[in-house]
Amino acid sequence: EAAVTQSPRSKVAVTGGKVTLSCHQTNNHDYMYWYRQDTGHGLRLIHYSYVADSTEKGDIPDGYKASRPSQENFSLILELASLSQTAVYFCASSDVRVEQYFGPGTRLTVL
Amino acid sequence: QQKVQQSPESLTVSEGAMASLNCTFSDRSSDNFRWYRQHSGKGLEVLVSIFSDGEKEEGSFTAHLNRASLHVFLHIREPQPSDSALYLCAVSATSSGQKLVFGQGTILKVYL
Numbered sequence A: 001e002a003a004v005t006q007s008p009r010s011k012v013a014v015t016g017g018k019v020t021l022s023c024h025q026t027n028n029h030d031y032m033y034w035y036r037q038d039t040g041h042g043l044r045l046i047h048y049s050y051v052a053d054s055t056e057k058g059d060i061p062d063g064y065k066a067s068r069p070s071q072e073n074f075s076l077i078l079e080l081a082s083l084s085q086t087a088v089y090f091c092a093s094s095d096v097r098v099e100q101y102f103g104p105g106t107r108l109t110v111l
Numbered sequence B: 001q002q003k004v005q006q007s008p009e010s011l012t013v014s015e016g017a018m019a020s021l022n023c024t025f026s027d028r029s030s031d032n033f034r035w036y037r038q039h040s041g042k043g044l045e046v047l048v049s050i051f052s053d054g055e056k057e058e059g060s061f062t063a064h065l066n067r068a069s070l071h072v073f074l075h076i077r078e079p080q081p082s083d084s085a086l087y088l089c090a091v092s093a094t095s096s097g098q099k100l101v102f103g104q105g106t107i108l109k110v111y112l
Helices: none
Strands: A004-007 A010-013 A019-025 A031-037 A043-049 A065-067 A073-078 A087-094 A106-110 B004-007 B010-014 B019-025 B032-038 B045-050 B054-058 B061-066 B071-076 B085-092 B106-111
Touching: A004 A087, A010 A019, A019 A031, A019 A087, A019 A106, A031 A073, A043 A065, A043 A073, A073 A087, B004 B085, B010 B019, B019 B032, B019 B085, B019 B106, B032 B061, B032 B071, B045 B054, B045 B061, B045 B071, B071 B085
Parallel strands: A010 A106, B010 B106
Antiparallel strands: A004 A019, A019 A073, A031 A043, A031 A087, A065 A073, A087 A106, B004 B019, B019 B071, B032 B045, B032 B085, B054 B061, B061 B071, B085 B106
8 A cells, every 4th residue: 555654743843943854655656745734724735846856846835945865755844944834744645647645744833 | 826715614514414515626727636534633535536527426425526617526425423524625737747736625514
């Protein structure tokens, strides 16, 4: 079965600090995505990647960087965390025309 | 840019009554539609995917797509209290690389 894992599952960060969220997939999928979800709302696309060593901006990329060092791994980096970045972050993977498989989410709280 | 809107924002139904959720989208080239369920504090569970006009049934969930009117509906037959959750509609288009655009969700509450 397709598997997408995220780490950490929960994190508390201080304003202005650096945060790295990690995602690992064992699906052999080319496509990976990072979304954020604010309480009670849908998901919004931050960054995505079609291939290792390449990333693309999604709909809300400001304040975030992404890194895809290999097909299996995709990281989301907050260089200077801010209060407004408190949210739940989901990673997903897919192949073209195939279902996106979502990880369990990372709850980030910035204080 | 694709816009996806869901209605109602929240819906309360009694156990066993039909629940109907609505999703409208703006990009007429959209060709890939999904409904997800998310229980509080949990991840996303895909319920049904539909790619052409008409209906598609998965268990107690039926999606109905009408691309001409830019609507996709989800009907839940005989919902149970365990179906209480946030329901999300997601739309994508091959022309935009299959990037999913989500609606804001409908909170469904099912009571005994």
